[in-house]
Amino acid sequence: MSSTEQAVARRLLDSAAQLSYDPLVEVDWDTPVDPDHFGMSPEWSTLYGTAYWAEMSPAQQRELTRHESASVASTGIWFEMILQQMLLRDIYRTPPAEADFQWALTEIADECRHSIMFARTCAKLGTPPYRPTRTVLELGRAFKTLAYGESAYASILVAEEVLDVMQRDWMRDERVAPFIRTVNNIHVVEESRHMKFARDEARERLQTASPSRRRASAFVVAAASYFIVTSMVSDQVYANVGLDARRAIREARANEHHKALMRSSCAGLMDFLGSVGLLTRPAIRIYQRANLI
Template structure:
């Protein structure tokens, strides 16, 4: 690994309150109400995919080539619902971490007000994802019990750059795939609308998370930086590997054992994840958060 991936550089930006004030102005100008923006009334059209086929965990495999077009569409609908359910799970973790971070702080501070705005956004997003998964005809996909318990611990103890960088990883990974889905006319229209809303509003959240990560790292010594780099990497691994529940294959009418086996060996999906996360990895490297132990987990998650 090149030396540039482990340097300890923290790039400073504008004062935090200036960033927060601009984000508040942006939210006031461009925000959505999913209850009215998304077409919840039109019945699901099964002639459409639930996500871009290229993002399916089985795309490019022998199993994918054997599947009928109807099976492929059903699988992408189930996978999109699973990603949405994982998004709800992490957004609940995010909300608790942000609330804990601003507890008893100055409510006149724009950063405090932006944090509450972000939490309000996440509440709407979670409801939107839940209704979207339901409309896709999917069950309630939940992360593995181990992931749920690790998330419970993480939301309780994570602070500073560990909390905000983990938030950034989850949001960036979702952002990349959803930018593809929202432009893809093969994807069912209401899902494209959901993705567009999430991409627009999450762009502000990612800006804040990046700014907070840089700010908190200014206070971090070498030991804290190394520990948090590993914590962020582990959290990222759990989030990414929880996105597609193995039960999606059963609900799509596939052989679960074979589907899981081929999905785990799918080099197309691995390459897609790596290329999509290149900007995120560059940011983490510039912040000194790609330590050798952390890289182990990013590589296992196929993010680098």
């Protein structure tokens, strides 16, 4: 690894030493959830802005956002487990004295804490377990085994950036349950280091990539992004809060407000992917289907 990359890893290690959290201590896990609080900023609900949302009572709206928040947290656990395995595989032969080896283990430790934090969030919200579909789970199994280099790091970046934008809104919103705001704040602060590392790694790996490899990586990253983003809110949340699931799914998928929110929140991410050559025409079509561009 280059001296520049080693210097970045050392700075990230210093940052982690100065500003990291223990969610078991920092988060109020004991106070019961106030039913008057949302689980996320309501504007981020998949049904916000639809006719169905307008028909729901305020209590139903709040309950839906709590289930949606739990679904997002569950998806976060799923992808963090994939991320940890990819990082371990990537550093398997790296000399342990190097800063990037130690940073990778630090990031894995962060992700372990985040996954436990998200798991406890779901438990406190009292929701059923939400997982991606069986097909997506099996695709994830293949992805964690086969993805490497820029494909792995750029996919990590997409998952982290999309969640980061959402959580920055939720952590500042006093309508959101206080413990969820704390969870989001912890994740945003610590993931900022992870995103810096993922950007630098993706950029570095692509410097020597051939045109054919770049095109292949662009497709893999876009496909991974599609399945990550479309799995964030499970279709099961609607029935679990007493809604007509078919109607809710139909209106959520046609929700122009939510699509516009996703596109605007991903503008910076798409600029980065374009700057490193990962926005090929096939990739753009996939991002458009996922409402990321």
